[in-house]
Amino acid sequence: MRNKIYAAILISAGLMSCQPEKKAETLEASLTEPAFTTAGKQMIVYTTASNSDLRLTQTETTTFAEGKQPIESEISIFVNPKKTYQKLMGIGGAITDASAETFDKLPADKQEELMAAYFDEKDGIGYSLTRTHIHSCDFSSGSYTYIEEDDTELKTFDISKDFEHRIPMIKRAIAQAGGELLLYVSPWSPPAFMKGKKDMLKGGKLLPEYRDAWATYYTKFIKAYEKEGMPIWGITIQNEPMATQTWESCIYTAQDERDFLRDHLGPIMKKEGLGDKKIVVWDHNRDLIANRANTIFGDPEAAKYAWGIGFHWYETWTGAEPNFNNLDNVQESYPTKNLLFTEGCNERFDQAKYQHWPHAERYGRSMINDFNQGTVGWTDWNILLDQTGGPNHVGNYCFAPIHADTNTGELIYTPSYYYIGHFSKFIKPDAARVSTASSRSQLLSTSFLNVDGTLATVVMNPGDDPISYNLFIDRQVVKLDIPAHAMQTLITK
DSSP states (O other), X not given: OHHHHHHHHHHHHTTOTTOTTOHHHHHHHHHHSOOOOOTTOEEEXXXXXXXXXXXXXXXXXEEOEEOOOOOTTSOEEEEEEEEEEEEOOEEEEEOOXXXXXHHHTSOHHHHHHHXXXXXXXXXXXXXXXXXXXXXXXXXXXXXXXXXXXXXTTOTTOOOGGGGTTHHHHHHHHHHHTTSOXXXXXXXXXXXXXXXXXXXXXXXXXXXXXXXXHHHHHHHHHHHHXXXXXXXXXXXXXXXXXXXXXXXXXXXXXXXXXXXXXXXXXXXHHHHTTOTTSEEXXXXXXXXXXXXXXXXXXXXXXXXXXXXXXEEESGGGGGTOOOOHHHHHHHHHHOTTSEEEEEEOOOBSOOGGGTTOHHHHHHHHHHHHHHHHTTOOEEEEEEXXXXXXXXXXXXXXXXXOXXXXXXXXXEEEEOHHHHHHHHHHTTSOTTOEEEEEEESSTTOEEEEEEOTTSOEEEEEEEOSSSOEEEEEEETTEEEEEEEOSSEEEEEEEO
């Protein structure tokens, strides 16, 4: 059923329900749909907290009272369900070669546990969105492509290698999610010969004479995966196009990506009958996102092929704070385009930091701010890595929400898994974000109204002290407590 809903939305509106020009539609809905009310409803509180056993634990059920004027010495969160913004596309993570290779080393019961932990709505955290890669990335055991070297006509294109690990895991994830899972794909580098260098690693640029061949490569991948029963929602053009990485990478300036999209990828996707697939540009950090948006979305011929813009969170490598405000700039400048978080993880793996709470708080802070700036979907990086933070063929070892010790068969759940779950378990596809504001910077918060009528408000306390606070929904209030270094999801139903 969800695919039918997505199809209708994608074809008629390009998932642009967050856009302000839809005033007539919003007015019509407000006249036919009952307004959200707290009357006769309870609030159920789920909590995850540091230095405790609370992990997505139901900690309280309470009722609303008539709210009085809050005073400045209190901390309050104000939710206005009458004001809605973007609709959620989904929340999830990436199934990489590393995830799939690690998964295959687990005993059968642990494989089942992992699938349920991520993709089951009741017993897990209900992932609804997944990313994977076109041939190899750094989180593969080695570099590879789907063609023989120098095959400019792509006659040898063959995805057989993906059947070893990755495709079986993706299919199990789709089945675990109920048969429907939004899947998009990204390349890390064209084949080496298309860049005029001897390997796919350490940057380089796509040679002009191979732009059509490389664009066709995307279409062959999509068709091959869909033939195997894995529908592809869309693609990003290039993972991290401004980074010369030690692993598979390829540099596109903003002008390069604009021209490739406008003159090659967009027309070839349409020619190959894939014009309905969504194309996401940038797929890199928030710092340069405005430049990329201005260059591509500012060109009408390029912009017509672009569904939206993807971003990562690694701009903090410079020592700067996350550039959340840059998302608002893009949203305001190009309201018909969509924001999609395509990758984030905690770097520099260290087994001693499996339970490092700031890792989880990085997720919580990013997800709340990204959603509040208009992001429609949020995708974590590897869903599973082993006890080394890999496998990774260039030593770029990182954290995942769940790790597997392949020597013992043990699954290790990190706090990040539970923090992500405070969103993905309770906020479902097509939920509409609603107005939410905190009176103090000590608490971060966002809210979504689900299609089943439940209101989910996520509250994060990154501080060292517990906090008592008021949660107002219109003029109704509940009084709550949140522990230090904790996340809560408040469900009103």
